[in-house]
Amino acid sequence: MKRVVLVAIMAVSVVYGCSKSSGDTMPAPDPTxxxxxxxxxxxxxxxxxxxxxxxxxxxxxxxxxxxxxxxxxxxxxxxxxxxxxxxxxxxxxxxxxxxxxxxxxxxxxxxxxxxxxxxxxxxxxxxxxxxxxxxxxxNDDTKIAFSNAGYDAPNAYPGYTLAWSDEFNGSGLNMANWSFQNGNGCPNLCGWGNNELETYAENNLFLQDGKMIIEARREGSSYTSAKIISSGKKKFKFGRIDIRAKLPKGKGIWPALWMMPESSVYGGWPRSGEIDIMELLGHEPNKTYGTLHYGPGPGSTQINKSFVLPSGDFSSEFHVFSLDWKQDQIQWLVDGNVFGTASKANFGSTNYPFNEQFYFIINLAVGGQWPGNPDATTTFPQWMIVDYVRVYQ
Ligand SMILES: [Ca+2]
Ligand SMILES: [Ca+2]
Ligand SMILES: [Ca+2]
Incomplete structure (x- = not known):
C-alpha cells in the first residue's frame, strides 16, 4: 500500500515538470x-x-x-x-x-x-x-501471351486433298463444326469416368490471333476448363489428320486431342473404339501418347504408343500431332515423324472397330486417375492452344 502512494506522487511530479518546461524550451513534436x-x-x-x-x-x-x-x-x-x-x-x-x-x-x-x-x-x-x-x-486485359514459334505442317500431301479444316481464324468458335460439352459429367458419368476434377464451361474457351485457346482455371477449390466435340457436325473415316497445338503442363494437367465413333456400330465403349491422337500428362511435359481403346469391355484393351521430345517440352512451342489413318491401319506422328503403328493384322480374333466414322474431341482435363490431381507445384491458368485441325483424304 505504501509503495503505491509513493509512485502516485512521483507521477504527478513528472507531469508537472514536463508541462512546465514545454512552454519554455521543448519543440513541437514532429508531424506524422x-x-x-x-x-x-x-x-x-x-x-x-x-x-x-x-x-x-x-x-x-x-x-x-x-x-x-x-x-x-x-x-x-x-x-x-x-x-x-x-x-x-x-x-x-x-x-x-x-x-x-x-x-x-x-x-x-x-x-x-x-x-x-x-x-x-x-x-x-x-x-x-x-x-x-x-x-x-x-488487370484490364483478356489476351494471353504466346508466340507462334514451332513446327508447322505442310499444307498439301501428294495424292490427298483437304477434306475439311478449322483454322480457328474467327472471333468465336465455329458452331457449324463444334459443340460444347459442358459440366462435370454428372449425374451419369461424374468426373467423366476418370475422376476428373474440372467442370467444363464455354467461357473457358476463346479465340485469339487465329488460335483456339482452352483455359484451365483454379477457382477456389474447384477447376474449370472446356471441351468441344464435332459429333453430329464433322465426322471422318480415314485420311491424314494434322492438329497443330501448344500444350499446357503441370501435375494433374491432361490435354487431349481424340476421336470417338459417330455411330457405335459395335456397341458401347470400348467396343466401337476410341482413337487418342494425342494425350499428355502435365508432369511429363515432354512426352505424348497415342492410344487405341477397343475390346469387348468392361474396361478397354489398349494399344498405347508414346513419343518423347529430344529436347524441350510441348509447352514451349507448337507441335503438330497427326494420324495417318487408312483401311486396317493407324499411325501416329509428331512433327511429321511416325512414332507408332497399329494394324488390324495385330488384332487377331479381336474386333477391329477403326474402319468407321469418328468425330473429334478437344479437351483439357484437370486431375483424374491417369495424371493424378494437381498439387502445390501446378500453376493456373493453363492453356491448350490449337492453331488448326486439318483432314486430308
Ligand atoms: Ca492492360
Ligand atoms: Ca496486362
Ligand atoms: Ca490458326
Missing amino acids: LSVGVVTQVEGNMGTTNFEFVVTLSSATTKPVTITYSVEEGSAKAVEDFVAIADQNLVIQPGETSKKINVSVVADDIKEPDETFVFTITKAVNAKAPSTGVIGTII
Whole structure:
C-alpha cells in the first residue's frame, strides 16, 4: 500500500515538470507522415501513372526530407512497374502534402492483379510510417501471351486433298463444326469416368490471333476448363489428320486431342473404339501418347504408343500431332515423324472397330486417375492452344 502512494506522487511530479518546461524550451513534436494506397487499372499502352499522395499531419516551419522506395510485391520491376530506390523529396515549410508518381508498365496481356510496395524508408523533421503501402495494378486485359514459334505442317500431301479444316481464324468458335460439352459429367458419368476434377464451361474457351485457346482455371477449390466435340457436325473415316497445338503442363494437367465413333456400330465403349491422337500428362511435359481403346469391355484393351521430345517440352512451342489413318491401319506422328503403328493384322480374333466414322474431341482435363490431381507445384491458368485441325483424304 505504501509503495503505491509513493509512485502516485512521483507521477504527478513528472507531469508537472514536463508541462512546465514545454512552454519554455521543448519543440513541437514532429508531424506524422502518411501515404494513401493506390489501386488502379493497368492501362493498355505506354505507362500508366500511379499517383501516391504523401501527407503531413500538420505543416511545420522546417523542411521535411523523406527518402522513399518502390519495390516488388507480386508485380515485377521493369516488367510491370518502374522501381525506385532511395529517392529524396523535400516537403517545404507550410506544405502538407506531395504527390509522387510511380510508372506502371501497360500492355494488353491478361495477368493477375499485381502489387508493389511504396515505402518511406527515412524522414527528417517528420515521423515516417512504420510500414509501406500497397499499389495494386488491376488487370484490364483478356489476351494471353504466346508466340507462334514451332513446327508447322505442310499444307498439301501428294495424292490427298483437304477434306475439311478449322483454322480457328474467327472471333468465336465455329458452331457449324463444334459443340460444347459442358459440366462435370454428372449425374451419369461424374468426373467423366476418370475422376476428373474440372467442370467444363464455354467461357473457358476463346479465340485469339487465329488460335483456339482452352483455359484451365483454379477457382477456389474447384477447376474449370472446356471441351468441344464435332459429333453430329464433322465426322471422318480415314485420311491424314494434322492438329497443330501448344500444350499446357503441370501435375494433374491432361490435354487431349481424340476421336470417338459417330455411330457405335459395335456397341458401347470400348467396343466401337476410341482413337487418342494425342494425350499428355502435365508432369511429363515432354512426352505424348497415342492410344487405341477397343475390346469387348468392361474396361478397354489398349494399344498405347508414346513419343518423347529430344529436347524441350510441348509447352514451349507448337507441335503438330497427326494420324495417318487408312483401311486396317493407324499411325501416329509428331512433327511429321511416325512414332507408332497399329494394324488390324495385330488384332487377331479381336474386333477391329477403326474402319468407321469418328468425330473429334478437344479437351483439357484437370486431375483424374491417369495424371493424378494437381498439387502445390501446378500453376493456373493453363492453356491448350490449337492453331488448326486439318483432314486430308
Ligand atoms: Ca492492360
Ligand atoms: Ca496486362
Ligand atoms: Ca490458326
